[in-house]
Each structure stands twice: as structure tokens, then as C-alpha cells.
Amino acid sequence: xxxxxSEAESEGHRAVGEQKLAxxxxxxxxxxxxxxxxxxxxxxVCVRVAHVKREHAIPMMQPGRVGLVTxxxxxxxxxxxxxxxxxxxxxxSMIAEACRVEDSIIDSPTPGPGLDSER
Numbered sequence: 001x002x003x004x005x006s007e008a009e010s011e012g013h014r015a016v017g018e019q020k021l022a023x024x025x026x027x028x029x030x031x032x033x034x035x036x037x038x039x040x041x042x043x044x045v046c047v048r049v050a051h052v053k054r055e056h057a058i059p060m061m062q063p064g065r066v067g068l069v070t071x072x073x074x075x076x077x078x079x080x081x082x083x084x085x086x087x088x089x090x091x092x093s094m095i096a097e098a099c100r101v102e103d104s105i106i107d108s109p110t111p112g113p114g115l116d117s118e119r
Contacts, residue, residue: 039094042094042098043097043098043101046098046101046102047101047105049098049102050101050102050105050106051105053102053106054105054106060099060102060103060106061099066095069091069095070088070091070092070095073087073088073090073091074087074088
């Protein structure tokens with residue numbers, strides 16, 4: 001049977017845990033903000049890549065480059081205790097979006113500035 005003192009101690013212990021979780025979640029929120037900005041920056045570079053490909057009649061899909069990027073992701077994951085499959089999947093998702101963006105620019109009738117209309 002729990003006493004009032006043990007219940008108060010348990011509640012205090014839980015409150016400390018909740019405070020620690022709140023601090024960690026704030027840290028995660030900051031990391032998420034950096035990730036979102038980095039993804040935006042990556043897409044911005046992909047827009048510039050698409051304009052170069054369009055201007056110089058270079059095919060959008062570059063399988064060698066995709067392989068290099070995904071292999072780097074896998075190597076990074078392995079070296080840092082992460083799942084290589086997870087990081088490769090994440091990169092493949094970003095690559096798919098980059099391909100969509102590049103296609104829309106390369107295939108557009110006019111060489112517009114990029115994604116401004118989509119943002």
C-alpha cells in the first residue's frame with residue numbers, strides 16, 4: 001500500500017521527468033528547425049541545378065549522382081550508429097522531391113526563377 005509520502009515522492013519524481021522531457025523536446029524543436037532550413041537550402045540548390053541542366057540540355061536524372069549521394073548517406077549512418085536503411089530512405093525521399101522540382105523547371109515552357117510560385 002502506498003503512503004501519502006510515497007505518492008508525493010512519486011509525483012515529484014514524475015514532475016522532474018516531465019521537466020527533463022520538456023527540455024529535450026525544446027532541443028529537438030531546435031534541431032528540427034535547422035533540418036527544415038537545411039532541406040529548404042538543399043531544394044534551393046536543386047532549383048539552380050535544374051536551371052543549369054535546362055540551359056545545357058543535360059538530362060534531369062543522373063543515376064551515378066544518386067548512387068553517390070545514397071552511398072554517402074549509408075556510410076555516414078554506419079559510421080555514426082544510425083540505420084543505413086533509414087538514412088538511405090530519407091535521402092531517396094529528398095532525391096525524389098528534387099527530381100520533381102527539377103522536372104518542373106526543365107520541362108516548363110519558360111525558364112522561370114524556380115519554386116517561388118509553389119512556396
